[in-house]
Amino acid sequence: MKTxxxxxxxxxxxxxxxxxxxxLDAIDNLFKIASVYGDLIKVFEVLQRIQNEGDDQIKxxxxxxxxxxxxxxxxxxxxxxxxxxxxxxxxxxxxxxxxVWLKNYRFINDFGASEVIKNRMI
Numbered sequence: 675m676k677t678x679x680x681x682x683x684x685x686x687x688x689x690x691x692x693x694x695x696x697x698l699d700a701i702d703n704l705f706k707i708a709s710v711y712g713d714l715i716k717v718f719e720v721l722q723r724i725q726n727e728g729d730d731q732i733k734x735x736x737x738x739x740x741x742x743x744x745x746x747x748x749x750x751x752x753x754x755x756x757x758x759x760x761x762x763x764x765x766x767x768x769x770x771x772x773x774v775w776l777k778n779y780r781f782i783n784d785f786g787a788s789e790v791i792k793n794r795m796i
Contacts, residue, residue, distance in 0.1 A: 701728040705736055718749030725760075734769035737761070741772070742795050745787035758785050 701724060708720040721743070725736045741760035744753045764772035779786030789795070 698728050698732065702732050705732060705739075709739060714743075714749030716749070718743055730767040734764040734767035734772065737767065738764035738769045738772045738775075742790050745785070745790040746795065747791075752787065754785055754787050757787065761785075 704720065704724060708717045708724075711717050711720075718740070721736055721740050725740060726733060728736075737760045741757040741764065743749055744757035744760065746752070761772045761775055765776050775786060779789070
């Protein structure tokens with residue numbers, strides 16, 4: 675009887691893990707599609723909606739992208755404070771580029787916004 679129950683639990687865990695992987699793949703694909711889509715306002719809206727979805731890696735990518743878009747007015751009004759918050763969150767979630775950005779621009783007045791605009795870093 676115990677073996678049957680163990681098999682049921684293992685089967686349920688396997689199904690859960692498959693569903694979780696499919697969900698993470700779907701969020702990652704949505705992020706990738708949104709990142710190259712031409713309508714900047716729609717892209718920003720989609721990224722805002724999914725910024726807290728997925729695992730830490732996906733969330734950090736989305737938050738970093740949103741931060742850079744907030745710096746450069748790409749699909750939104752410029753909001754340096756919000757951009758800083760998003761990049762700090764991305765860094766805490768392990769995003770390497772966000773960590774480097776913090777190291778390089780933490781003490782600059784515009785937190786690197788002029789760099790984003792100058793180089794169109796979206």
